[in-house]
Every structure is written in C-alpha cells, then in structure tokens.
Amino acid sequence: MRSLREFDDLRLSPHTGWTRQHWAALADHLLLSARPHASPSHARITFPGPPGGYGTDVDGLEGFARTFLAAGFRVAGEGGRDPLGLMDWYARGLAAGTDPRSPERWVRLDEHGQAKVEAASIALVLHLTRPWLWDRLPPLVQEQVVDYLTPAIGSDYPPINWVWFQIVVEQFLASVGGPYARGDIERGLALTDGFARQDGWYADGAERAYDHYAGWALQFYPLLWAEMAAGDPAADSRLPGYRDRLERYLHDAVHLVGADGSPLVQGRSLIYRFAAATPFWVGARAGAGSPGLLRRAASGIARHFVDRGAPDEDGILTLGWHGAWPAMAQSYSGPGSPYWAAKGLYGLSLPAEHPVWTAVEEPLPVERDDFHLLARAPGWLVSGTRADGIVRVVNHGTDHSRPGSHLTDSPLYARLGYSTATSPLLAGPHAADPFDQSVAVLDEDGRPSHRTGFETLLLDRLPSGTLAGASRWQAHWVASGAGGPDHGYGRSGAVRLGPWIDLVSAVRGAWEVRLIRLSPGSAPEGPDGAAPLDAGRLRVGGWPLPSATATVAATVAATYSTAVACSRVVAGAGFDRSGTTPVADGSPLAPWTLVPWCATGGPARTGTWYTASVHLGGQAPAEPPAVSWDGPALARVTWPDGTLDTLAVPAAPGEPG
Template sequence: MTTVPPTHPWNPPADDRALSPYTGYTRDHWEAVADGLLDAAWRWSTPGRALLDLPGKPSVSGVRSDGLEGYARTFLAAAFRVAGADGKDPHGWLDRYAQGLAAGTRTPGRDDTESWPLILDHHVQGQPMVESASVALGLRLTRPWLWDGLDAAVQDRAEEWLRGALRHVPAPNNWYLFPYTVAAFLESVGRGDEETRRARERALTLLDGWYRGDGWYADGDGRAFDHYNGWALHLYPVLEAHLAGDTVLADRYGPRLREHLECFSLLFGGDGAPIHFGRSLTYRFAASAAVGLGAVTGHTPLTPGASRRLASGALRYFLDRGAVGEDGLLSLGWHGPHEASLQRYSGPASPYWASKAFVCLLAPAGHPLWTAPEEPAPVEEADRVPALPAPGLLVQSTRADGIVRLHNHGSDHVRPHEGESAAQDDAHYGRQAYSTHTGPTAPGNVPDNHLAVEMDGVTSVRRRIHPLGAGDGWAASWHRPVFVSGPPMVPGLRVESVVVARGRYELRVHRVAGAPPGARVVQTGWATGPGDGTPRSLLHGLHGWTGRDEARAPQGTAYTPWARVPRLTAPAEGTGVYACLAVLTGEEGDAPPLEQVAGVESADARGITVRWADGTVTRVGFEPFSVSVSVSGPGGGK
C-alpha cells in the first residue's frame, strides 16, 4: 500500500506495521487526519465562524445552506475528536464552533454574512434539516466543554433554531432521524417536552416499519438498500442509546446493528474499498461508520482487530487515492473529483459527512479497538457467497484478488407512489452488479452489468426491481423494461433474471417474455479500464446469444477515466432464455477458457440446466420459478 501523498496538509505519524500489519494506521493517524481535514476547511470560514464557505459549484440548496453544511459536518469530526480525547482540544476547535453557533443563530434566515438559514420542509430548501442533526449531535458529544459554557441567550437561540427540525416535514426516508437526533439532544440538556417526545416516537415507529431483516433497513417505504443503513439508519439510534446509557433502546436496536455487520463487513475489498453502490458515495469512508459504532458499543460480531482493519483500510484507501486535494479539502467524487458519482444535492461541503467515520474515536486510546493487533478483513480469509434474502442481495468475494461483488436483485430507488421512467435511470441502483474495484459507467455511455431490450435502437432501463428470492449462492428478480423515448413500456414485456455465483464465476440467466418482432436483447459485463493493475472483465455466451463484441465508455467510471465493456447480443421475439458466464478478476496467471468452465445441458422457455466442469449441475426453472444445485462430481467451482 502506498504512503499518504505529500500534498496532504497534515504530517501523519509513521506507519505502525507491528500493531497494524495491514494498514499501518493507529488511533494517532485517525486524530491526525481529523485535525488535517478540519484545519483545511476552517480556512474558508466567515469572520464570525458561522459558515464554512468551501470553494466549488453550489448545490441546488444554495450557497448559504452549503456554508451551514460546512460548519455542521466538520463539527461532527471535531466533536468525535474532542469527545474521544475526553475534552482535550489542542487545536481549539470547539471555541470556533461555539463562536459560530452564537453568530449563526443570532438572526436566522437573514441574508447577511453569518446567519444560518431557517429549517423548513424538505421540499422547500430543506437541507438545513439534515445539518441540524449534525449540529445537535456535535453539541451532545461536546456538552461539558461547549454547550455548558454558553451564555443562556445563545443556548435559547440555538434551541429555537433546532426546533425548526421538529416543526417541519422531513423527506420520507432516513431524514426522520434528523429531528429524532435534535430531540434527543434537547432532552439531554433538560429542554425536552411533548414536541421532542413526538419527534422521537415518530422516527422510531417509522424505523421499525422499514426494517426488513438480515440487519437491513429500507431507506423509506420503498426498497432502497444502500450505505444509508450504516451511516444513518443504524448510526443515530444506536449511538443515542450509547450516549444516553439507554439499555432498553440498546437492546432494541443494537442486535440489528450486529446482524447488519455480519454481512456488511463482507462488503469491503482487500484494498480497503467499500462497495461502490447506491447514492451519496462522495461520503467515502463514512461507509465504515457502522463498523466503528459496533466496536464502540459492543454491538458487533467482529473482533477489535478486524474492526480496525476495515475502518482504517477504508480511510487509507481514499487518502492514498487522491480523495483529498492539494488544498487539503475532500473533493466531490470517489478517488478524486468525479461528477458522475454525485447527486444534485451534492455541494462543496457534502463530502464531510465522511466525518461520521470518526465515531470510532469515541473508543479511548486504551480500548481494544486500538490496542489489539489488526486481523484480516473477511474478504482476506476465504471465498464467500452469502445471500441476503431480505434486501435481495448476493455477495460474492474472492480471497485471491480481494474483490467483492454485490449482485443486486432487490434494491432500487423508486418510491412506492412513483411511476417508472427511463428518464430517471439511476446507474447506482439499476445495474445488476457492483463491486469494490469497479464503478458503473456514466449516463450516456453504454451501461455495464445490464440486460437491455432494444426497440428501434432505444435501449431499455431497469427501474423497479421485484425480488424473486435469494438462497445458497444465488439471487433472482424480475423487472419491466422501460424506455426513454417512444412508448415507455411494451405491453407484456418482462425480464426475469437469476445470478448463480461460484468462486469468481457468475452464471447469469435471463428469461425475456413478450418481446415484440424486431426486438434485440443486449447483455453487458463489468466495465474496466485499460492497462496493468486493473481487473479483467470477461463475458461468454452459453445459450441464446448470437453476437459478441466490446463497447467503449469514453467517460469511464469512478475508477478509470476510460472503460471497455464486454457485450453480448441476440434477436428476440416472444419468450426466450439467455445464459452467459461473467467474470471480474484481478488474479494473475492462466485460467481455463470460459468455454471449459460450464456448458448447457438443456434449455427451453421453462428453464435451463448448466453443468459445471467439476460435475456440479445448476438448474434454473421459470415455471414455477426455482433454482437448484446438485453435485455429481467433486466440489469446487473456482
């Protein structure tokens, strides 16, 4: 692993490869990174320190909201840093935030240099509600050293501003945990009432309704399963239980976090990368927040050494790959700047929700999280193919190359009341598979990992995903293809999709039903870049495919500025079954040609039977739907 680039504004400690043989990072590194990020961000504060106006293109919420975002999200990092050091604040961070709180709440809503925007409904410039939770949590964490020393008038003004979160409507998802966090803080300082009680009760009632099992919450009433599970839906209630010493709350939500980490810990690559999946990926190493929280609260199946390996691995992964620019600021993107990774709500300070990763600093220096030797990450221990039936996901990891793949047959970004439109295609949910080493191609480029139906040259999009199930090494779903021009849908057109994972191989089977005359089907594989050191992407047709070529994605992915995508094509009419093998691998050396890995024994419109080279037989049936595996030879599949 490379060293931290010299352009970073902080001077990191030397690597400790005895204590941390995988990452070299210790608690001192985490404190140094927090201090470095804070120092760079504070260079852009207003004179009264109420807003941090970081340079860059404003978000849709506007410059003032973005400035509040800079204050609030960096406050999280400072609060975890100081609280974890039992109030020691050698850089005087809390004095700055105290001054900013006083200035920002003096005349909220006023158009001047310092005033914070009002907290309104989510559809009316609602971003300040998000930031209110970070302000409240920062004040909760640092109460003895910040809040308790404020003038009563400033405390009253801060409370009045924060109560805007309790009196306005959040977005119908994890946003309900923002007024929850505000209410919890107000109650912790003796300012609770019926309004705070209702906010907390409403949030937890919704949260329980969104719980789907396997440790996963949907982010709202739909089927959005992504990183918000860790850095929001688990974080706020479990951290509140920890800070309040609320054993009832901890017993209610702690076991869900533990179960979540059973599978989520598998979604980090051997190089430390989190899975590149879902929205708000510019929050980067916030993906490790659930890991750190589990270690701090004890609600984790991971050993302290494995927890630190994952958290420090994710932190170092991004620092070593240019996430911090020469100005010391976190950029908008993944490694470095990357516009296709962003959402319209992303502004210059948005990446600082990465501060949630510093929750691990609540474990003091003598905690086993910091004193136990690092242990391997799960991906470094063995090949795994666990299924997650509740969210409809299948994890496929290979120890030899450290790549983790996530096959998506249950998570979309379509709310229950919304119709489906190809114009709303979201590459971060609609693709069949994601990984720790590749990203989806940009809009306008050929989509990777996609089964499309083409009509008159118009390619279909996968929007709402209907799970069919997930089991031992497989997952399945169906969807209605939608089109961006012409008729949005073709009557009766339906695609049923199954993936069966064995070692590094993916058997992808689709049944396309109701294809009209003149239609074509297109299957693409993983998008990878040119040159040495990048994974290889292979795609081999087993049944139904008649054409094969390679498409180019000139806008690349978050991992490469230019990408190639293997592609299979075939004419389609009526009902047909199509099967292929896909591979994403970083392994060196020769491997058997895909033609020798598996072959089709039989296939018709009702299903397909595939025999693997080791004698294992996989049968996928569609009438009724079923997936079965039988072994007539020695085990294997690698």
Template sequence: MTAAPAAAPVLPPLDFTLSPFTGLTRDHWCGYADHLLRSAHRHATADHANLYLPGATSAYGRKSDSLEAFARTFLLASFRIAGDPEGTGRLAAWYAQGLDAGTNPANPDRWPTPGELDQAKVEAASLAVGLALTRGVLWDKLPQRVQEQLVAWFETVIGQPYPPINWVWFQIVVEMFLASVGGRSSAADIDAGLAIHDSLYRGHGWFADGPERAYDHYVGWAFQVYPQLLQLMAPTDPRVQARAAVDRERLADFLDDAIHLVGADGAPLIQGRSLIYRFAAAAPFWAGQLAGHTRLTPGATRRAASGILKYFLDRGAINDDGLLSIGFHGEFPGMKQSYSGAGSPYWAAKGMMGLALPAGHPVWTAVEEPLPVESGDFQRLIGAPGWQVDGTAADGIVRVRNHGTDHANPGVRVADSPLYARLGYSTATFPDLVPESLDNAVVFADEAGRLTHRTGFSFLGHFEQDGVQVGGCRFTAHWIDVDPDGGPDHGSGAAGTATPGPDVTVASLTRGAVELRVVRVRHAGRCSARLRIGGWPVDASSALAGSVRPVPWGGELPDAGTWHRAAPHPVGEHLSIPWIGTPGAVADGDYAAVVVLSGEGGGAGSAGTTPMADGHFAFPDGTTIDVAAALARLVSE
C-alpha cells in the same frame, strides 16, 4: 477570500506490527482528521460561523452550503474532542465562536434555521450530536446567552415535516438533545419518527431508505448509527431504554453482513447514492464498538474501518488543498446531485466516529485481523436487498449480483437508476452513470439503438444449491421517454412514458468470479429488438478483466462486442463493457451467458470455455449445477 496554502498532515510512521494490513493507528486517524479540519478552517469567515469552501454550489445556495460545511466539520471535531478532551481545547474554542455567531439573530451572516431551510434540518442533527458528545467540554462552558441562542435555533425543528426516510433521525436527535438541555421538544415528533424508522425495517439488520426497495450505505451510516448515538445522548430516556435491546441486535446483525461487503483493498461496495461521502461507509463499524453492540472483534472492526479510510486516501480523496471534493477517488463533478454542495462531502466525518473512543480502547490497541475476503473465498445471501455476495481471496474482490434492489417498487415503470438497478455491483468497479447502459445488463435494443430498463421487477428469491448461489427476477422490459421535468435526482430512476417490450426472467447462478446468467424471453413479438447481455464496467487502465461468453444452452448469441467510452469517470479515464447478443430480433426462448469479473491473481479468465454437459454447468473449480433444476426451483419458489 484567498486562503493560504494547506499544510501537510502531521503523521507518524506506519505501524505494521499493530496494523499489519493498513499500517494505520489512532495517531494516523487523528493526523488526517486534524488536517481536514485545519484545511477547511482556512475558508472560514472571521467569526467562524460559515465555511465557504471552493467548488460546487447546491440547489439550496451558498448560505446553506456554508452551514453544511460548518456542521459536518464540527461533527468531525466533536469526535476528536470527545476522544481527547484534554488535547483539543483550541478546537473546542474555535467551534464555540462559530456556534455563537451562527445562531446570533443580530448577526447578518447568521445561519438559516431549520424552520427556514430544509437542508438546515439535516445540519442541525450534526450540531446536536456534536454538542451531546462534547457536552462537558463545550456545551456546559458556553455562556448562557449562547446556549439560549442554540436552543431557540434548534427549536424551529419542532412540528416541522420530514420525509419518511433517514431524515426522520435528524428531527429525533435534535429534539432529544433539546430535551436533555431543558429546551422544548415534542414527544409526538419523536414517537412518530421512531415509528417510521421501525416501519422501514426489513429484517436481519437491514432498513430500506423509504417505502421503496432503496438499499444503500444509508442503512449503515444513518439507520444503524443514530440509534446507537441516541443511547449515548439520552441513556435514561424511557423510549431509548425500551428499544435498546432491539437496536443493538439489529446493528450486530447488519455488521455481520457489512463486513463481507468490504474488499481487500478497503473499498466499500460501490453502490447507491451519495457515494461522495466516501469513508462514511466506516461509520457503522465504529458504532458497533462505540456502543459495544457488535459480534465483530476490535481488530476486525479497525481493519475494516482503516481499510476504507486508506482506500480513499490512497486514491486522491483529499486534494492538494487538504479538502474533500465532490467525487469518489478524486474530484468528479458528474457525481453531483441536486443537494450536493462543496460542504457535502464532509459527511465523510461519520466514518471517523471511532475517534470518539479513547486511545486505550481495545479497538485502537488490538492487532488488525483479516477481512472475510482475505481469509478465503466466501458466499453469502443477504435477504432484504436481494443480494448474492461472492468474495474471492485471490483478487480480494467482493461481487454482488442484484435481483432485489432498484430504488422502486414492483410494477413501477421508470428508467433504471445506475446506482441501484444494475444486475451487479462490486468493490472494484464503478457503475456506468448513464441510465441506458450495457453495464451488468439484460436489455433489448430497438432500431434506434435505445435500450430497455428493468426497474419494477419482481424478486424471485435466492438460495444455495450444490455450492452455487442462485437468484433471479422477472420483469417486463420497457423503454422510457424521460420527462425532462421529472424532478431532482434523489436516487430513483427517471420517470417518463413507458413502452413495453418482452417479458423476461433473469437468473444468476454464481460461484466466485463467475456468473452463469440465464435469460428467458417471452412475448418477444411485442417489438422487434435485439437482445444484449452486458458484463462488468471496467476501466481500461485497471488490472481487472471482464468478459461475457455465450453458453450452448438454448438460443444462440453469436453477436458480440465491447462498448467503450473514452472520457473521465469516477475511477478512471476509459470505460469498457463487454457484451453478447442476438444479431437480429430476439425470439422467445432461453439464452445463457457466462459473465466474469476477475482482478489481478483472480484466475477466472478461462471460465465458461467448456460446454455444458447433460444440462450441467461446470464452474472453474469443478463445481457443477443442474441448470434446469435450479431454474425450476427458482421459479416455483
């Protein structure tokens, strides 16, 4: 079918009195939500059941993708309807027609059921949540025949297997909805799913997305959002009531950390899989206000959420046809994963959950307040993922030095996942998507130029000492001959045959934009390889400055260069990564480099030019640390 051209969004003037940082108000959020919905509806079938959006097809096929587009846009529509039931009647009627056609067994274009297609298990959850939030407006007004169709469609989830990751929530919310409307449900399914959820809890609000060290945005937009939605969907259920207090505390703890992972330009931390969901990163902030379980003020919450939305709007997330493409800023097909279809990016709808709150809610009426990175430089250690976080107010960048996350477990020998296993991530740089890379790396290059990996490392812990954050890991560097039949990319590094290299300890001593990276090499004689210490991946057209410089402490690192790739990547056209290293085979010993990422106004470019004195390293602001003492404490702890 050929869709008519997209109409422009209907928006009021920016309001910098109510929203001094972003200018966005609830009316702007409504305008963008309505624009996304109108644009997607142009690609719907006549019965509204399927949205055949232009673009990529997932491994599940077009029928799955069209259901996905319906379900995820319906989730967005449900937030609009819940927050403004009087003004969204036409929207409710549009989706009511699609819900009927999609579940009508006599319709040849009906949706596959969750019992027939795994991806339908995911989309069923969005449908269930949306119907629960709009129950009085939509569900209660559906004809009995349509309600029975929907119940029968949902009931195919009962007894189905779900992987022990965030997917367990898709079964939980569907069966909870079924129970609330008189359908069949399985207490065993619900209890098992909740038990898996609790087993993945790693402390202070953080969950791992499965049994591996998989920390990413799913912590917020799945593990923290669904428990709060459950309290709205089934407030009288004894299981929900019994866990309400702990779920509230976990969300509040997580948000205390999450607010520190948003840059001054609104960028969320660019790390982890499914980044094509873009402003879904705002979801946990809204969840805190929706359920009232947050220590963040309403003004700080809206600043974070509106900042995240504006970051993507300003960078082409919505294309000229009013659609969300696969990509990060604009379209970038290289970010497609096996489960990604044209409807997938619409899980960004989760980031618009705040629209379920009425216009008079304090989160919409309070004046925006600054983010932590706008209030001053800060340091923060986040235990579960093993992150040491430094935010700098001068350039508004938040940096994470990572010694605890790799989407694997200790001792596993696979390739590094670009989105999990790098030594550093930030709100300003996009990781190099090639597994063998100099991006924030300590690697070894063999005679053929192949680079090692560190996945499977042991996290040594982290701490603060004399105003400096210290963290580290230990691993056996290894080359991987990748198995071409290793399966789909769901976040983990590629499997294959591992060849061991040296044993390595890496420590990051950080303050602000500056990292002193110390590398201890042992058993270098296993191979003949050159050491490479790589810096931050920076687009050549950006205002960012990245550098790596040797520090006269231990072995010499006289070789240096800048790696370039002149080709499009998710946030630019020309990627560059600085590096230093040994000109020949590395020897056992200690090596050190100062690694810097600074933005416009960052002022850290001269860091590390002063040699260390008496074993103490001096940061640009004059803070000093005894390097040997810090390393001894790290290794002993």
C-alpha cells in the same frame, strides 16, 4: 498533507498499518485545512467550487456542521483535551450562526429543508462534547441554539433516514430543558421500526432502497439516540434490539469491503467516501463485533481514499470519489457536502485505550478465503475472491423502487452487478440508458430497456455453496425529461412496454452464469401512440472495467490501481454477436471504462433460454463455465473448478409453476 506512512504500526495493524494516530492526523488535517474557507466569525465554511444546488447559504452551513462532526469526535475521544482550540473556534461559529441579527446567520430549519439535516449534526456534537462546549456557552448563545433548533418540533420530515434528524434534534432539546414534542419522537421511532428488514438490515424508507445509508445513517442514529436518551425506559428497552440488528448487519458489512479497502461502489451520495466506515465504529462503541476486525474494515476504507488523493493537495474533500469528479454528485450536493465523510471519523470519539484501538487487526473475509454470502434484505449474491481481493454483488433485490413500477434504471441501484473494483457508468449516454451490468431488449432505435420494478423470484445457496438468484420484469422504455432534481435514483415518464424478461443468475467465485428468457408482453400503446414492442435484439452487458486507455485486449484486461483486473462476457446459447466498447470519462475510477457485451443479431425469440457467462477477476480465466440442459426446466452448470450445479428455472408468466 504529509504522508501518514510515518505512523505505520504493522505489529498492531498488520493489514493497513493504521492506528489511532493516523486517524487523528487525518481529522486534524481536514479541520485545519477548512479554516481558511471560514467566514470571519466561523459560522460558515464555504469550500472552493461552484455553488451547490441549494445555494451558498446552505453550502456555508454544510461546511460548518459537517466539519463540526470531526471536531466533536476528536475532542470527545480526548476527554476534552483540545490543543487545536477546536471547541473555542466552533463556539464562535455557533454564536454567530444562531444569531438572527448576524450577517453570518444560518439558514433556519423553517426556511430550507437541508438545515434539518445539518441541525442534527450540530445537536449530536453538542451532546458528545457537552462538558467542553455546551456547558461553557454563554446563556444567550444557549438560548439562540435552542431557538434555532426549535422549528424541528412538529415539522414534516421525509419518511426516510431524515426522520432520525428530527429525533436527534428533539432529544437534544429535551436534554437541555428546551421545548420538544414527545409525540414527534415516538412517531419517528415507530416509523423507523418499519425500516427494519432481514438479518439486521434497514431499508431507507418503504422502497427497496439499500445503500451506504443503511450503515452510515440507519445503524448510526439508533444507537446514538439510545445513548442520548439513556435512562428513559423507551430508549433502554429499544437498545438491545438496535444492538442485535447492528451486530447482524456488521456480519454482512465486513464482507462488502475489498482487500484494498474500497467500499462497494453502489448507491447515492458516494462523495461521502469514508463515511462508509461509520457502522464499524458504531459497532465498536456499542460493543458489537470483533474490535480488530472492525478497525481493519474502517482503517482500510480511510486508507483507500487517503492513498488515492482524498483529501486533495490543499486538504479539501472535493466532489468525487478518489479525486474530483463532479459528475458523481447529486443535485443536492454542494462543495461542503463531501464532509459528511466526517462521520467515518466517529471512532475518534472512543479513547485511545478502547479495545478497538488496542486490538490487533484481523483480516477481512475476502483476505481469509473465497466466500459466497447471501444478503437477503437487499437481494444480493455476494462473492469475494482472496486471490484478487475483489468483492462482487449480483443484484436481484435493489432498485430504489417497488415491484411493478416502470421507472428508468438508476446506475447506482438497478444494475445487475456492483463491486469494489468497478464503478457503474455514471456519466454520458450509458448512465441513462443501461449498458454495463444489464440485460436489455433494444428497440428499433437501439435504445435499451429498463428493469426497475422487477420482481425477485429466488435467492438461495445451493448445496455446493454456489449462490443462485432470479428476477422477472417487463422490459420498458421511459421518455423521461431531464428536468427535476437528481437524487440518484430512477425517473418517471411516459412508458412503452415490451416483453417480459426472466433472469436466473448462478454465482461462483469470479463468474456469474446468466440464463435469460423473453416472454410475450401485453400492453396498451405507449407514448405518442407507439405500439408495444413484442421483441427486439437482446443484449447482455458485463462488468465495466476501469482503464487508463481505450485499448481493448482480447481478454479485456486493464490496470486498475495496483492490481490487474479482467472483465469478460462469454456468449452462450442464442447469442451471435459480442464485443467490447470503450467509454470515455464514464466513471470516477479511470479515464476510460471498457464494457464487454454479447447480443443477438436479430430479434430474440420468446420462450427460449439464452445463456451468457460474466467474469470479473484479477486475471484472465482459463475457461468459462459450461451450461447444458436436462429438459426445459433444469439447467446444469459445470464450473471451472469441476463443481456441478443444477438450477430449476422459473415458469414463464401465466404458466403453472
């Protein structure tokens, strides 16, 4: 696409230069670039690439429904002005896709579950563009659309964000005089109420599932539904609560965007890219949050991807992060799936005179100052440093599972750290066997243990502002097969148990201090009669640094984008081995990833505290934190800035607290 820099306005947008004109040009480019891949009647848009895991019928429906989002937002925000003829173009697709006799007909909701997802996008655009599309459709096509959506009634939806798809579809049906079940909507709303957690956050279901779905789905649909159902006492009574949760969530969300616009590289479905901007536009539409800050966050995210090759030179959003990197996709992903990024264009549904477009951009938290944020719901210790613009998360609360489970660690959820400058290793052997951002016991064959199912012990802010967190888990090894769908989270299998691991983290600036203790475990024999593992080598993995080469410098420095970053693990008490391992094509950020680590040379001792300091920053640190002990239960950490913190460590399992 032509450079968007020509539209820059540094007076209105001093941080990104982006205005509504940039967003409109991006949307138009995506929409026009999609047209060559459409079927004759426009009902299916099948982008280049191998068929997705659900087949070409679903691929074509995804391509239509997800680009339809961008078209709908574009026309709604223009009050119906439509120079590209978007509504007429998509109206043809609606007519053919919902016609059961058409060779281009869509797979129905009662034929494939993925159609339930896409139906919600179709319904919400028909709501937003009602005067310019729905009201102008011939009665026969309106009847076909209603018939296509009707199987949502009484259907089973997974008890996660999918429940909102049923609510939105049935609310639209109700609004056009179609059939619907009030009980479905009421039951769905009650279920989604149960997703609410502390500080405005939502979990994606009953598990500790915290990721970008918290914003681009679970904050998005409640406000949209309340708008669709405006005037209904049930909707009007819920709206203030939805808005209050959103506003509190946005306080945390703006802290999770790096100065370069990168969202946190964590959680599944990352191929949706700038869909991560969605909650900021939801906030603007709902009047929650500061317009200038919300646009700064959203525009920073979109510019981050546009400046780095998404969309590609053909105007296509490929399976990947910046450029194409198919290993990033889950098994449900097809060539049309990345176009859920269109949700990030939701701001275009707001007219040019809306305050979110007219307010001067405000700096992100990481651009104002260093910060330390405790995000209690996901169990994250969040630190941002102004000098390098990096936001880091140390994770003591998220694994897309429940306490006590023994699944494999998903690199997208169960790693100890995520950031806006690094990606977990998502391909190769270290994706299945934790290495980067891990604390693991190695078995006789050198395989690392997993931590999914851990218990959160502590989330706190110390008087100095330093963040502290702790978790405990029983080391386990899982013999999981490669079969079955990959939805981005851990897998089950035959389990072998090992010792208990206690981990205490103290986070200040670019540093995390890790205090680690092993305690004896008790367990039956594992798979094939394997005895429980009482002890093994202990290994700590650090931040996975993107690198153009496999060259390892003493400080493990590498060039990432336009900034120089440094990743380092400093071995403390108990560790006598350390190094840095280069990994080829393990993440979407660079050809190589450099992972620093430290380890014990032999089996780790139980009942002993081991220490390591883990660093990720824009430059090599002058000195690491220093750790000393005041008796067996109090650790003292002296930070490079001179701050002294005292940490009370947890009692071992079975010992009095």
